[in-house]
Amino acid sequence: MVIDEMLRKLDSYKYANRRQRAYYEGRYSTPLGFSVPPELKFFASPMDWPRTIVDVLDERMNIVSLGDDAADEFAVGIGFENLYHQAHIEAFIHGISYMVLTPAVADSPLDIRIASPLDMTGEFDNRGVLKWAISRMAEDTIVVYTLDEIVEYRRDRGAWVKHGGMVNVSARLNGAQPVIPFVNQPRPGNPYGASEITRAIRGHCDSAVRTMAAMEANREFNSGKAYAILGVDPDEVKGKFRAGIDSIWALDRDRSGDLPQIQELSPSSPMPYIDQINLLARTVASAAAIPESYLGVSTSNPTSAEAINASEVRLVRRAARRQAGFSHCWGAFTQAVTGVYRSPVWEAPETPTLAATADAVSKLAGSGIIPAGSPVLLDMLHVPPRDRAGIDDARAEDEARITALAAQSLQASDAALAQVEKTRHDL
Secondary structure, three states: OOHHHHHHHHHHOHHHHHHHHHHHHOOOOOOOOOOOOHHHHHHOOOOOHHHHHHHHHHOOOOEEEOOOHHHHHHHHOOOHHHHHHHHHHHHHHHOEEEEEEEOOEOOEOOEEEEEOOOOEEEEEOOOOOEEEEEEEEEOOEEEEEOOOEEEEEEEEOOEEEEEEEEEOHHHHOOOOOOEEEEEOOOEOOEOOOOOOOOHHHHHHHHHHHHHHHHHHHHHHHHOOOEEEEEOOOHHHHHHHHHOOOOOOOOOOOOOOOOOOEEEEEOOOOOHHHHHHHHHHHHHHHHHHOOOHHHHOOOOOOOOOHHHHHHHOHHHHHHHHHHHHHHHHHHHHHHHHHHOOOOOOEEOOOOOOOHHHHHHHHHHHHHOOOOOOOOHHHHHHOOOOHHHHHHHHHHHHHHHHHHHHHHHHHHHHHHHHHHHHHHHHHHO
């Protein structure tokens, strides 16, 4: 495929990708409709539900270990936690994101970056093997990736001219490919993934924005004090009415000697708007598989622990499936770093308390099902790799101390036995 065709494919996704990012960042604009005055369009605030949906799912996508000590040590030096959250969030927003690996050359180490589909696209087979990918680095600079070659092109006089490159890329990456796609919810009809911010969720967010704007208009026009004055000429009270709500109205009797009747009108309630927003929030929560409380829907009665766990069942299962879908991506990353494919160790997507987890670990170790010194127990406690070295050192010191005490005890026992034998011999 020629470069211009690659760029046309990249540009064909531009509108959809920019729209998805605008919803996530709260920069989208919603037509307010005919019931809201145009002057209030500046008061219409976007709903942050799309960001909540993406961030809540990403918060349950934590990697405890890459499954290899050398890879974990390498990850500490590159800010791996920030790196994998970038990859996950971009994939949840757009449906796909890319991790780009540039092999180490001379004094330059392995370069790793996360690319957005706004700046990168490519083609992969049904097993995720790279056919080609293109990344727009600047207006006049692009980089083309294949399985064994990376080539940089720059525009010169309207033509793309090769400026530099690298060959044998896969071999330099220990058999891994230079571009690893993170595909969210792939399926046969859409192999390049789908966003968590679906069309239905975007529509409900737009409805919520219009409802909020209508509630703002209702507050501006219908929430102040209003009065109905019966039995008086409108021209007679017009000037007094304009004097202000807090002024004192002095009205004379009418020609029949009756006093005018003044009735205070109750302001319009915002509850219909609030009820509609709550309905939209519940609908969005159902579509996103998150608890309603995450979108601000609250109840008068406190929620029990069992109800909280029940409300998170779909979210936990969705996070577990995303973890399974992204495991091979991080396995390929570990292969590029160490030469050995290893699946990552994920933090459990559930939200158990630390006390409950520690109790379960203690029972497993106490019953002998899992040896007390096994790293599996540290995985269950979600101990990060940087803290495991300290735990291992402390355990080694304890074992050395116990061994020394045992040796001293044995030595003292031998000395006591020798003394007993000497005393017996003297007698």
